[in-house]
Amino acid sequence: MTENILELHSISRSYPARQGLFGRKVALRVVDDVSLSLRQSETLALVGESGSGKSTTGRIALGRPNSGYVRFRDAELPPTDTPAWRRMRRQMQMIYQDPLAVLDRRLSILDQVREPLDIHDIGSASGRNEKAMAVLDTVGLNASHAQKLPHQLSGGQRQRAVLARALIMQPALLVCDEPVSALDVSIQAQVVNLLMDLQKDLGLSLLFISHDLKVVRQIAHQTAVMYLGRIVEHGETNLLLSSPAHPYTKALVSAVPVAGRRVRERIILKGEPPNPAARPTGCAFHPRCPVALPECRSISPRFSSLRDGRSVACHAVQTEPSSQDAGS
Numbered sequence: 225m226t227e228n229i230l231e232l233h234s235i236s237r238s239y240p241a242r243q244g245l246f247g248r249k250v251a252l253r254v255v256d257d258v259s260l261s262l263r264q265s266e267t268l269a270l271v272g273e274s275g276s277g278k279s280t281t282g283r284i285a286l287g288r289p290n291s292g293y294v295r296f297r298d299a300e301l302p303p304t305d306t307p308a309w310r311r312m313r314r315q316m317q318m319i320y321q322d323p324l325a326v327l328d329r330r331l332s333i334l335d336q337v338r339e340p341l342d343i344h345d346i347g348s349a350s351g352r353n354e355k356a357m358a359v360l361d362t363v364g365l366n367a368s369h370a371q372k373l374p375h376q377l378s379g380g381q382r383q384r385a386v387l388a389r390a391l392i393m394q395p396a397l398l399v400c401d402e403p404v405s406a407l408d409v410s411i412q413a414q415v416v417n418l419l420m421d422l423q424k425d426l427g428l429s430l431l432f433i434s435h436d437l438k439v440v441r442q443i444a445h446q447t448a449v450m451y452l453g454r455i456v457e458h459g460e461t462n463l464l465l466s467s468p469a470h471p472y473t474k475a476l477v478s479a480v481p482v483a484g485r486r487v488r489e490r491i492i493l494k495g496e497p498p499n500p501a502a503r504p505t506g507c508a509f510h511p512r513c514p515v516a517l518p519e520c521r522s523i524s525p526r527f528s529s530l531r532d533g534r535s536v537a538c539h540a541v542q543t544e545p546s547s548q549d550a551g552s
């Protein structure tokens with residue numbers, strides 16, 4: 225059986241906020257009791273509307289939640305900013321949507337890809353350059369790209385450079401937060417293929433955050449759907465996207481045309497988009513849910529398993545009894 229490289233155990237994250245303009249201070253819970261696992265050399269996608277807590281969950285995977293804990297390679301993540309955490313953190317790298325926010329506009333691509341080795345004083349000066357050139361080659365960039373400044377590259381090339389900078393530390397895990405969302409569609413496919421090749425060649429594990437289900441279908445083995453800080457459905461990607469069980473997953477999937485299949489009727493969700501400052505009681509999705517039952521207003525659904533191994537948190541879905549529990 226494939227082992228888990230990353231496990232999130234009942235993690236939560238709150239931010240301080242004010243209720244109203246001069247209102248009292250409250251803690252806004254934006255990730256709430258999330259448990260997930262990512263298997264070695266596989267990809268787990270995290271999907272959901274804007275503000276559902278995907279990026280926060282991705283950041284927690286590399287750091288520390290307010291409550292709950294993270295296990296990476298069979299060990300609990302140590303407190304952030306300790307030497308032990310820094311050592312572990314090197315094996316976990318993050319890729320963001322905007323490469324220009326990460327790259328230094330004044331430094332050549334080669335200097336920036338080599339920089340992590342300089343910072344950690346790994347290898348000799350010439351050895352570091354060689355390593356940087358080798359990793360640039362791995363991501364499809366050559367010696368002429370290496371000498372350029374970030375603004376002299378295309379968006380896709382810049383994202384490749386960011387990938388090279390992450391890969392030079394030989395990470396086991398990449399957390400990719402919307403890594404292709406800012407790229408042209410044709411370039412998106414190239415970068416997604418590159419990530420899949422890297423996974424095959426280097427055994428990388430990916431936590432892949434995306435709102436694009438077409439990309440998710442291509443890259444992810446497992447998918448977890450988030451709504452207002454909670455996971456509402458989790459399972460094998462093909463199953464989840466071809467026969468979604470949770471009404472929220474159904475609505476997300478219905479918005480994506482699938483080539484060669486009967487076009488599903490688009491489910492338009494009514495009501496307000498999710499807002500952690502106004503979390504509904506019971507199931508947070510119930511005010512927008514087309515199949516809500518009376519108990520959905522007051523009782524938060526527990527996680528249960530479907531026969532095909534998926535987990536769903538919904539009162540309206542027929543499930544098998546399960547030991548997993550999405551919380552109260």
Ligand SMILES: Nc1ncnc2c1ncn2[C@@H]1O[C@H](COP(=O)(O)OP(=O)(O)OP(=O)(O)O)[C@@H](O)[C@H]1O
Nearest residue numbers: 239254272273274275276277278279280281435500
């Ligand atoms: N540093 C912060 N301080 C206060 N609130 C925050 C902070 N970071 C995120 N939030 C809030 O937490 C919620 C979840 O944000 P998050 O960025 O994790 O969502 P997301 O699913 O990644 O959304 P998107 O698809 O827009 O990137 C949002 O309501 C956001 O406003």
Ligand SMILES: [Mg+2]
Nearest residue numbers: 278279280401
């Ligand atoms: Mg985000």
